[in-house]
Amino acid sequence: MNVLPSTSPPKHVSLLGYGGLLPFIFLALLIPLSLDYRPLFAIALVNYGAVILSFVGALHWGFAMTVHDMSTEQRSDRLIWSVIPALIAWIATLLAMPLGCLLLVIGFVVHLRQDRQLLRVMRLPAWYLPMRLRLTLVASVCLLLAAMVETLHS
Template identity: 55%
Template sequence: MNDLGPPSTPVLPHSVAWLGYGGLLPFVGLALALLADPGHGLLWQQALLAYGAVILSFVGALHWAFAMLLPGLTPAQAQGRYVWSVVPALLAWPAVLLPPGAAVPLLVAGFVAHYLQDRALAARAALPGWYLPLRLRLTSVASLALLAALLAPSR
């Protein structure tokens, strides 16, 4: 049985919920660590930004899979998904090298842009009904946690 169900399935599968929301734990935990332990703020900040970059790269790969597997995409639409799928990694990579004041907006913009790409894809392809609401929640929490990285001491 396919855990994802047919494209019209509105119910979020348990395994997807556990994995998706579980992936937020480092975001939330590191943001809380920044607030609770300012003495190690630079370490928590660096860890949070690195995790954000890794996850932004990961979500980009979703569109590579969509390009390969979604029925009904035209060749041009599939090509667009392949191209987009590498953009998040190209945004995430310099973010780990930039100062937080530049890295945070870059990562947050990458997550928001990816969500907008998800919405555009959902308008022309059959995605599960739970996908966009889940992506919005994950994007929102990840972005808010990344914004907390700006609260770290600047020593």
């Protein structure tokens, strides 16, 4: 595995990464608890998920621009992939809420797979993939639970 030795993320990385899960968690909890504001919370959840999926896709743009020992083909692959999550996210915002959530989950899971592909191209800190897996799992569970609630209450 092509990883750098650090086993735990810097404290600020953990705070930012895991703190980014709070809107997923709170919105997923508010959707079943609020009849009056459920549509607003559902839209907010899909939109937040879209923003985050776009953000993680942009990481690959940054990698393509800064990693010096990539081949031209590898750099091109990273640049192409980097815009795909934003396109997936945009489409998710145009779909009915349950389908938008499902598409975002698919986008997060496929992006996690792309992050694993990075190990063929560059070295990553040892904490990066485990943290990305945890972030993806929590965000995906929140999106799936909200989609299920929305489907049951429609």
